[in-house]
Amino acid sequence: MTLEILSPAKLNLNLHIIGQREDGYHLLESYFQLLNFGDHMGFEPQTSRIDISPEIPGVTPEENLIFRAAQLLKLTADDPQLGAKISLKKLLPMGGGLGGGSSNAATTLIALNALWQLNLSIDELATMGLSLGADVPFFVRGHSAWVEGIGERITPYPSNCHWYVVLRPRVSVSTAAIFSHPELTRDTPSSTVAAVLRQGGRNDCEPVVRSLYAEIDRTIDWLNKFSPARLTGTGACVFAAFKSKQDAEAVFRRRPDNCDGFVAQGINDSPVAQIS
Numbered sequence: 515m516t517l518e519i520l521s522p523a524k525l526n527l528n529l530h531i532i533g534q535r536e537d538g539y540h541l542l543e544s545y546f547q548l549l550n551f552g553d554h555m556g557f558e559p560q561t562s563r564i565d566i567s568p569e570i571p572g573v574t575p576e577e578n579l580i581f582r583a584a585q586l587l588k589l590t591a592d593d594p595q596l597g598a599k600i601s602l603k604k605l606l607p608m609g610g611g612l613g614g615g616s617s618n619a620a621t622t623l624i625a626l627n628a629l630w631q632l633n634l635s636i637d638e639l640a641t642m643g644l645s646l647g648a649d650v651p652f653f654v655r656g657h658s659a660w661v662e663g664i665g666e667r668i669t670p671y672p673s674n675c676h677w678y679v680v681l682r683p684r685v686s687v688s689t690a691a692i693f694s695h696p697e698l699t700r701d702t703p704s705s706t707v708a709a710v711l712r713q714g715g716r717n718d719c720e721p722v723v724r725s726l727y728a729e730i731d732r733t734i735d736w737l738n739k740f741s742p743a744r745l746t747g748t749g750a751c752v753f754a755a756f757k758s759k760q761d762a763e764a765v766f767r768r769r770p771d772n773c774d775g776f777v778a779q780g781i782n783d784s785p786v787a788q789i790s
């Protein structure tokens with residue numbers, strides 16, 4: 515039996531940095547919007563081996579978050595006979611602020627927990643997920659949500675499910691470099707999810723990212739001509755909301771030559787929420 519499932523992307527509709535922990539990690543407040551666009555994954559049980567195909571260029575099989583998630587689950591179950599053939603059609607740009615790697619890891623935890631009949635709870639899978647990445651618990655829970663702390667405090671909250679143009683300028687942003695930048699705003703006052711969804715929030719990483727990456731700066735300016743544009747995560751992707759699919763597609767067709775990307779709709783529940 516093969517389980518085929520979409521591993522969705524997210525957008526950070528806002529990203530407020532309200533403080534910093536002693537270990538250097540930043541305390542965030544962010545609305546995480548799930549999208550109906552992502553990577554396609556397939557899972558088929560087999561004996562003992564965990565095989566992922568095709569490989570991701572530039573990521574060794576052992577570093578692949580899909581492999582690490584499967585291995586973690588296998589160790590927790592303490593059963594060396596567990597294995598799976600996992601297929602991946604990667605459509606999400608890597609290092610784009612869309613959470614692709616974290617989403618793949620979460621989808622793997624949920625799918626294999628079901629296929630291997632381990633009966634681990636969502637709380638247990640979310641705790642395991644946090645050791646793989648700050649955004650993994652959000653994707654494990656599988657609902658658009660207000661996220662606090664470094665990603666571990668998650669309150670599901672429905673959005674208006676707008677259509678989005680997502681543009682990817684062809685540059686790569688180092689998350690660690692942005693978070694360690696001296697100019698980064700780290701004292702935004704605490705807000706509420708209702709205020710952010712009503713007024714639209716801002717991304718505190720955006721001024722620093724714009725100053726360091728001219729292509730991202732230009733892309734935000736271009737998209738701003740049609741609808742208020744913002745960075746997701748620490749970039750490099752930039753997005754704006756539209757009332758209809760047609761409006762979004764019309765803007766996407768006119769995108770600058772240096773960008774690829776996609777049009778997608780916000781969703782409140784991830785496909786993984788149906789199998790967990």
Ligand SMILES: C[C@](O)(CO)[C@H](O)COP(=O)(O)OP(=O)(O)OC[C@H]1O[C@@H](n2ccc(N)nc2=O)[C@H](O)[C@@H]1O
Binds near residue numbers: 540
């Ligand atoms: C900010 C977000 O993009 C929001 O979606 C994510 O939480 C970032 O998650 P990520 O890309 O998985 O990043 P991680 O691999 O966990 O962290 C990369 C680096 O960014 C910094 N970092 C990350 C998240 C955070 N809340 N505070 C930080 O200071 C840390 O220096 C860390 O070493």
Ligand SMILES: Nc1ncnc2c1ncn2[C@@H]1O[C@H](COP(=O)(O)OP(=O)(O)OP(=O)(O)O)[C@@H](O)[C@H]1O
Binds near residue numbers: 615
């Ligand atoms: N299955 C995977 N898919 C994508 N990236 C992976 C995967 N496994 C490991 N990685 C590594 O993780 C890095 C970050 O990838 P990802 O797509 O999650 O970035 P992101 O969209 O910037 O995430 P975030 O929004 O959490 O900052 C990649 O550059 C890659 O080296």
